[in-house]
Amino acid sequence: MSDTKIVELKRLAQVVAEARRNGKRVVHCHGVFDLLHIGHIRYFGQARALGDLLVVTLTPDKFVDKGPHRPAFPETLRAEALASLACVDYVAINEWPTAEETLRLLRPDVYVKGSEFKVSSADMTGKIAQEEKVVRELGIQLAFTEDIVFSSTNLINRFISIYPQEVTAYLELFRKRHPLEEVLAVIDRMERLKVLVIGDVIIDEYVYCEAIGKSSKDPVLAVKYQSEDRFAGGILAVANHLANFAGQVELISVLGTRNQYEGFARAGLNEKIKAQFFTVPGIPTVVKRRILDGYTFNKLIEVYDLDERALPAAISAAICAEVRARAATADIVLAADFGHGAITREIIETLCASAPFLAINTQANAGNRGFHTISRYPRADYACIAEHEMRLEARDALGELRPLLEQTRRRLKARYMIVTRGQRGCLVSGDGDGYVVVPAFARKVVDRVGAGDAFLSATALAAAQGAPGEVLGFLGNVIGAEAVEIVGNAKAVDKLKVKKTIVALLK
Incomplete structure (x- = not known):
């Protein structure tokens, strides 16, 4: 069943258009989703409750900019993991670095982000602000989920570090002495x-x-x-x-x-x-x-x-x-x-x-x-x-x-x-x-x-x-x-x- 949920982006645009013609409310989520965790699952569950059809697009490997040696999991496996969730109806791999053009292509009714993105100025990349601009331009509702926040990056650092043990141990000590915000x-x-x-x-x-x-x-x-x-x-x-x-x-x-x-x-x-x-x-x-x-x-x-x-x-x-x-x-x-x-x-x-x-x-x-x-x-x-x-x-x-x-x-x-x-x-x-x-x-x-x-x-x-x-x-x-x-x-x-x-x- 999960295999049929994974479609090409152009096909997903057709699915969304058909659903909206039939009076269905389409909800869209977008991200890297490198390590699927309970925070993601609850985020998708809340997003699904806002409409009749939940579609998820994910950032392709070549555009992931989360740091060295990311993503930890290739786009095909990340798509498969998302498609295995009952609350997700369709999954597609994006063609662009951000969701701006994707939003213009899909034109969903609702675009959902996690609560950590409420303050767009906190995003060092400026991507969230650009997405908000496109959402307003197209008349799409922007919604934020409210729940506990987990970090794929933090979990990857803790449990599947790419570095030798001595480097991982050093980073653990460095975090305690010098918080991220300080650096x-x-x-x-x-x-x-x-x-x-x-x-x-x-x-x-x-x-x-x-x-x-x-x-x-x-x-x-x-x-x-x-x-x-x-x-x-x-x-x-x-x-x-x-x-x-x-x-x-x-x-x-x-x-x-x-x-x-x-x-x-x-x-x-x-x-x-x-x-x-x-x-x-x-x-x-x-x-x-x-x-x-x-x-x-x-x-x-x-x-x-x-x-x-x-x-x-x-x-x-x-x-x-x-x-x-x-x-x-x-x-x-x-x-x-x-x-x-x-x-x-x-x-x-x-x-x-x-x-x-x-x-x-x-x-x-x-x-x-x-x-x-x-x-x-x-x-x-x-x-x-x-x-x-x-x-x-x-x-x-x-x-x-x-x-x-x-x-x-x-x-x-x-x-x-x-x-x-x-x-x-x-x-x-x-x-x-x-x-x-x-x-x-x-x-x-x-x-x-x-x-x-x-x-x-x-x-x-x-x-x-x-x-x-x-x-x-x-x-x-x-x-x-x-x-x-x-x-x-x-x-x-x-x-x-x-x-x-x-x-x-x-x-």
Whole structure:
């Protein structure tokens, strides 16, 4: 019987139209219904009592945005579960992300939502408000059930967690120390901040190839060109991440004249970013070209196009003057120092003297390794580096990491310092917060390039508010988990998606 209840959406529209012609009152419910529970059953029962025919549409898998690795159950099983309920007459899988177009197609008499949706402003997605608008437009009655509220997300977190036991146990403790509302409030307050960001422009190129064998003349791998992508990386990527969270973002950086990338750089920036580029004659804009196997996505080789000469003194002085002027009206200054020459010693001195809150990162990469560590900076309010960068700074490959972190933070006089460790999460040290280890939340890694930039951007905004150190580490690992699912710097981490992931983890 339940199989006959599941129909295609267009067929459901015909069923609804016929029922209404016959004088029946049609009630419509819509949602994800990922884990069917007693709250859903009572909701459907109350909805059925409002009419003669109850039809339910559910969000298809590709549009479910409840957080990582949701839905827990695929759309076919979710539809089957709904159809098994006696009070439900028909079930269809939706074709769109929301119910707006579905309501226009079905045109029911009553559209029913749970009591938790009564206050549409509490919905961070804005979808409920849009649905209410369509309901009023079509003259459909909007009704809300009144009953106890359960959460599929909460039940999934408690009983079928996708994470290892140690991560699940950590999240349970984190919820007790830092409620969901506290963490979301930190993200919302980021919008009040004005940020000045400075660092190296990097053009990231991905060249996809197919391996065709060993060269006949040389002991090298021969590959066949397939396609390529180009991304706005380095400080451009950092600024884009910041722009998705902060209220205002200003950018200072340098470009070369040997290759023309200013148009590409500006086109790749979020429209809210105010960028000022200083042009250095005779050098290239930094380009990092990665040759990849197009099938496995393994990186085979990197080709750097850069010039290691120092900035001309006049340009360095001009940047210092610009930093002083803009830092005076900023809430936070973020130096994402990739070690390719955009930040000179004079600029560092200006940053340290002028920034109301200084956040820094010094990246160790193939173009600067061994010559570029965080000791270039005499002070910071927040510092964030990777474990290999911390060990390079301390000249200690094997020692315990905590003493190295604490010692470096004290030298910088930083309120917070974080050391990221990839799949092992991050270590956080902060004034009054002690020392905290936060596990990683990533379950799927597409590309690690740019993940550190995303981590730095969001945690710096949280640090500038004085958020608890553990919250910094948690936010950073959530955002890092989102970033490693993005190829290169193809796009910035989305604020709404981050908030939904946090809800999924902490609800």
